[in-house]
Amino acid sequence: MQTEFPISINGLNHWFGTAEARKQAIYEVTLNIRPGTLTVMVGPSGSGKTTLLTLMGCLRDVQEGSVALLGHELHGVKEDMATRLRRRLGFIFQAHNLHGSLTALQNVRMGLQVHATTDAATEARAAAHILTLLGLADRLDYLPANLSGGQKQRVAIARALAASPAVVFADEPTAALDRDSAANVVSLLKRLGEVRGTTTVMVTHDSRILERADRILTLEDGRLVADTAPA
Template sequence: MAPGLGPAIRVAGLSHAFGEGEARRKVLQDIALDIPRGQLVILMGASGSGKTTLLTLLGCLRAVQEGSVVVLGRELAGAAEAEMVAARRRLGFIFQAHNLHESLTALQNVQMGLAVHGPLPGAEVAAAHLLGLLGLGDRLHHLPAQLSGGQKQRVAVARALVGNPDIVFADEPTAALDRESGRAVVEMLRRLGHERGTTTLMVTHDNRILELADRILTLEDGRILQDETRAGGAGAKAPRRGWDVS
């Protein structure tokens, strides 16, 4: 780990439940986890194992009930809403439901990803550059209704990355993509980790991309059943702002 940089995510004693009274059900139980900066971590497990709940807690989208969650040095347990909003500005999100604005073009949708991160040098050019890297250079001015499902998902990926987030949270980002497109997206995320220090936590059932992971976590019944670190995993890098669009 690079000097002076703590882990991107540190979790201790994290538990979470839904429901009240007799209907109350624990979906996460005593999770302890450190994720160094720059790692691409894949989170696997059967439906109902707690993967998406864990993702939303670490992504500052849900309040911590029990335990400690530190994201980029910020404790989320007991954090006020303003603190959660501030933390989210340093994060990027890719969901299976792309949630594009139907009245905006692909380029405009990606530029919307800049709103939470503030102005970045060359960011407007970076939006077009990212779409080009994802094979959408000829679709910049198309509306979502004119795009296929896989193309919409790639626009959503570009929107998540254009603000140069420190951590990317991805929930089934390759589900709507063919093998080649899905691999290209994950290879880009892995490269960002190795070259720029971007951390990615990805929920997936896509066995085609497992070899690209630095680490694979398997959840079962709300607990981490297996934690496999791959050889040559990413080391921490100092986060850099802006994009090289050469």
């Protein structure tokens, strides 16, 4: 196991369905992702990007091959270990998945409370700080229903980043954002990579991100067909 890489994948195969309906979604993927980098996965719909993202992110059971996340093998990982590992990750979903009954600040605090390491006041300050960095200082007490799509997405990003995760997994995180907000988010992720060594793996088609990525992985029909670094 190569523990110097936050993510190390070797001979990964994955199927969906059973019996005659069984269909292979990932074919023999092998790759290592360096710490502090911004890796982008691209490919047509159904190419296996999201499946690979969820396998790396400990959200789906590894069926065949090896996925080492932060030094822990995910093949056959126990549920309690998977839960502990997920606390060291940040997830940004395209559909934001905010809790509708919680304010923006409370949603972000949920990302901190899972660690139960700080008091409520410190949590609130940290949550307010990251929301302010993302331009939502005047929306702390707003419920998601009263926020625009872009604002909701920024709250979801703040929630994912609040606890300084070791790895961030994101699915089209800038789809709902305007140019400036998207640039701000990418800059924040890049800065976290440089300062804290946070590794980001992202599925996106946003050309504004592609040109700033450290590495672009291209998937087609479940196969890794290209592994490039932008010029």
